[in-house]
Amino acid sequence: ESAAEEPRVLCIIQDTTNSKTVNERVTLNLPASTPLKRLFEDVASKVGYVNGTFDLVWGNGDNVTDTTPIDQNSDKTILDAGFEPGKKNFLHLTDKDGEQPHIMPEESGTTDDSAQDRFIGPLPREGSVGCTNDYVSQSYSYSSALSKSETGYVGLVNQAMTCYLNSLLQTLFMTPEFRNALYKWEFEESEEDPVTSIPYQLQRLFVLLQTSKKRAI
Numbered sequence: 001e002s003a004a005e006e007p008r009v010l011c012i013i014q015d016t017t018n019s020k021t022v023n024e025r026v027t028l029n030l031p032a033s034t035p036l037k038r039l040f041e042d043v044a045s046k047v048g049y050v051n052g053t054f055d056l057v058w059g060n061g062d063n064v065t066d067t068t069p070i071d072q073n074s075d076k077t078i079l080d081a082g083f084e085p086g087k088k089n090f091l092h093l094t095d096k097d098g099e100q101p102h103i104m105p106e107e108s109g110t111t112d113d114s115a116q117d118r119f120i121g122p123l124p125r126e127g128s129v130g131c132t133n134d135y136v137s138q139s140y141s142y143s144s145a146l147s148k149s150e151t152g153y154v155g156l157v158n159q160a161m162t163c164y165l166n167s168l169l170q171t172l173f174m175t176p177e178f179r180n181a182l183y184k185w186e187f188e189e190s191e192e193d194p195v196t197s198i199p200y201q202l203q204r205l206f207v208l209l210q211t212s213k214k215r216a217i
Contacts, residue, residue, distance in 0.1 A: 006031045006032055006033060007031075007032040007079075007085035007086070008029050008030065008031060008032065008085060009029070009030050009031070009032050009034070009078055009079065009083045009084070009085050009089060010027070010028075010029050010086075010087070010088055010089060010160075011027070011028040011029075011030060011039070011078075011083070011089045011091060012025050012026070012027055012088055012089065012090050012091070012159075012160055013025065013026040013027075013028070013043055013046075013047075013056070013091045013092070013093055014026075014059060014090070014091070014092050014093065015047055015093045016092050016093060016094055017054070017093060017094065017095055017100050017101055018100070020195070021047075025159045025160065026043065026046045026047055026093075026157070027157055027158060027159060027160060028042055028043070028046070030042070030078060032077065032078065032079040032083070032085050033077050033079065034077060034078050035075065035076070035077055035078075036070060036071065036072060036074050036076055036077070036078060036081055037072060037073070037074075039056075039078055040052075040056065040072045043056065043093065044104075047093065047101075048103060048104045049093075049101040049102060049103060049104060050101065050102040050103070050104055050105075052072070052096075053096055053099070053101045053102040054093050054094065054095070054096050054101040055069035055070070055093070055094045055095070055096045056069065056070045056072075056091045056092070056093055056094070057069055057070065057091065057092050057094055058070070058082075058090070058091065058092075059090040059091055059092040060090055064092050069094075069096075070091075088160060154208070154209045154210075154212050154214060154215070154216065154217060155215060155216035155217075156169060156170065156209075156216060156217065157216045157217065169202075169205065170209075172202075173206055173209050173210075179206055182199065182202060182203050182206060183203065183206070185199060185203065187199075187200045187203070205217075
């Protein structure tokens, strides 16, 4: 009951360590009593980095307001450290001691969803290594998607007031005719940049909605 009444702190983290992630935001909605150590653990889990190999600094949207890293080893709660409940608390994820964060290694026998989320390049085609029939089948079924989590579905993280867009994306994904048509479309890398190609990024997002074992991506 006390946890339900506790103020929540909205943290929006921008990964500035490389050009592929600089436009992405990770959102955490944490209890005000969360220790700073737990904040770093949650961020590491979200972005797929090894905890302790990155720093967090205060930011204001796209601008860094204080280059002094937040003390990961402090016993303070995020409330005591200056985070404000009911407001957006912007943080920048940066290199630690001049070195880029270490990506979480794959565990043998399991799928590394953090690596999957960073999938860049054309989707696997029929006959290629690691390709499943779900990518190319003309009679796609929901059987594979229904086994991904307890609910059977993968959510989309709210990137600060994007619930309307997330609803539209989920509606498009749950429309078989649209989803299958998008899966049949092939990206021509020689003609377009994958980062700015809307159908390519939508195709990539649909694959993650179908295959990720995370609760939300």
